[in-house]
Structures are given as C-alpha cells and as structure tokens.
Amino acid sequence: MDVQTLCLAVLAHGPASGYEIKKELEEGAYSHFFRASFGSIYPALARLAGAGLVSGREQEQAKRPDKKVYKLTAAGRRDLARRLQGPVGPDYVRSEFLLALFHADLLAPRRRRELIADRIAALKDCLARMDKDAATAPEQCRYEGIGPAFVCGYGHAILTAELDYLERNRARLEMTEASAA
Amino acid sequence: MDVQTLCLAVLAHGPASGYEIKKELEEGAYSHFFRASFGSIYPALARLAGAGLVSGREQEQAKRPDKKVYKLTAAGRRDLARRLQGPVGPDYVRSEFLLALFHADLLAPRRRRELIADRIAALKDCLARMDKDAATAPEQCRYEGIGPAFVCGYGHAILTAELDYLERNRARLEMTEASAA
C-alpha cells in the first residue's frame, strides 16, 4: 500500500492540496494508521494526475502562496475502490516505546518513569482531541459516514485500553531494581 | 531505530543465529512491535560483528546446515543500553485493514463482513497463542523478567480491546448499503 493509494483515499473525502493532505495525515484521523512526508506526497500526486486518477487546478490565494487543489476523477474513484478490494496485508507496527520497555532491565528507574509518564500524557492528549472532534458539529466534519466513525471508534478503543493498562500496571515497572528483585 | 538495534535487542535475551532472530521477530513477542527480513538481518549482524558488539561462532549441526550463533559482547550490551536511553520516536502504524474500513462506503457488504471476520479470527488466534505461551513454563521461557511481561500484557490488552470493539460494533458496519442509508 503506497502513498498513491493514500492520496486517493484522502481525496475521496473531498478536494485538497498536497499540503492539506499532509496535514490530514499527521493531525487527522489517518494519523492513527498511516504516515507520509511531502517528498512522497507531491510526486505521488503528480503521477496520479498523469494517470488521470486525479485532476489538479491551480488556485490563487490572497496573502498566501498559490496552491494546487486536487480532486478525484471518476476513474480515480473506481481505481481506489479496486485497490481496496485487494487482500489487506497484516498491520505493520513499529514501536520504539515498547522496544525500550521490553528491555526495562537495562533502564534506570527514572527512565522507566519518564517513558511511562510521557506515553500517558500523549495518550490523554490524543483522546482529548478525539473526544473534542467527535463533539463538534458532526455535520461540518470532513469525514462523515459509517467508515470513519467505525475506524475512529476503533482507534479510540485501542488508546483507551493502552491508557487503562498503563495506569493499572505502571507500578509494576516503576519499582526500583532493588525492590523488583 | 534500525535492524541493528533490533538484533542487539533480541540477542540481549540469549545467543541466536540470524535465522532464529527472524523467527523470533515473526512469531515471538517482538512480532507485535517490529519486523525485519533476512535481507536486512544478515548484513546487520555482519556489521555488528565488525564493530565488536556481537561475537559469532560457527556451529556444526547433524542433519542440518551449519549455523552462526551470535551473542552480545559486553560492549554490545552497553551499546544497546545507550541506544535505549535515546528519545523514543512515535509509534509507526500502517494498517491496510483500517484504511479499507475507513472507506466502507466503497466496499460491498460481503467484503466488509469478510474483512471483519478475518480480523476477528486473526485476533482470536493471536490471543490464544499468547495465553498458551503465558501458561507454559514461566521458567523455561526465553523472555523472563518484568520488561517482557509488561510488554506482553500491553499487547494482550490492545488485542483484547480490538476484539471487543469488533464484536460489539460489527453490526453497524455489516448492514447493507440500503439499510445503512
């Protein structure tokens, strides 16, 4: 699953520029299950346009640089649907946090506490943003429909479980080596 | 966080060959938060050996190809500890499953059912294996100590939350377009 498919997917919810797609990926709902940088988004968009799957139109802006707003073509929407029919690969997860905690025995107690505290803060922050997003104007939301709602609920459930686990079990890990032995 | 660090991490729990490290990564506890292929493991091991962080010794085997068993040197263990002190980056997740469900409106009802059913089966399978592993001989386990136990519990909590969410909410998604509209 490459960045091209990802751009197609974001554009399925409405027109956007490369810059806006990036923002969507790092702040929006997609941030929980995908990522991409400018260096891959812009070339992907150019190739999609070349293949006729998206159409871009230059848009002038007052007091801001011009931007190229892309939108899905009919062919692009069909292509996305076709790509989503294909077999889904397994989730790919890479967590430096869990790698570090897996080796808690090599970590100083304060380092363990720091890791856990930071993660708890990040989880709370993320959950707060999700709750706020869900509360504000369900009509004017960029993502409507059953799919986004289902996936957001999925992400919310995972984050809640993580937070719950950490709060219940942090004491086990934060003991000093001496008391743990 | 590269494959070298990962190899160092696996070897911190005991000596292993490249082949065994790969198995550990796709079947063992690490599979939940990291991945790597032979094409990256063997060169990583060679470079670690060159840097004196691991030492390899050829081991002949009856009725099996020879293998090179690597183990951490004192310098390697120090180096791993140092690497784990560094700031941990954010988790990297890439889920084709969630990308597909995010666009449930482009999926046929039976496709949605198929995706959910497959995922539920995979989750149950994974949880069953974890429960079995946890039950059998805590003494002879490759991974002992608080770190692995904590991380396994973490993974278990996430998988359980996913399974729970899917079973509670699958009906929302599996309705036909007609009844959903």
Added chain:
DNA sequence: CATATCATGTAAGTGGTTACATGATTGT
C-alpha cells in the same frame, strides 16, 4: 527579530524488501 505557517517541489541518500542462489532433511 526570530520563528511558525502556508505552499510546492527536487535531489540525494537510506533503509529496507524481494528475489535469487544453494542444498540437505523432514513431513504430507
């Protein structure tokens, strides 16, 4: 006065995967 946001794009570099090469042994 410096930093952040908005905005697009390219080039170099990297870190990885896939496929290939090789071959005995064990299970179906």
Added chain:
DNA sequence: ACAATCATGTAACCACTTACATGATATG
C-alpha cells in the same frame, strides 16, 4: 513427489525520508 523447514548470504530494486531551494505573511 512436493512442500515446508532449516540455514546463510548477495544483488537488484524500491519507496520513502531528509535536506535543500524559495518566499510571503503572521505571530510571539
């Protein structure tokens, strides 16, 4: 017979990231 497991390694390829190039406007 055929596929899977055990076992190591290389080479070609690929997608993606980082850094660079450019520049206006807003914010602290």
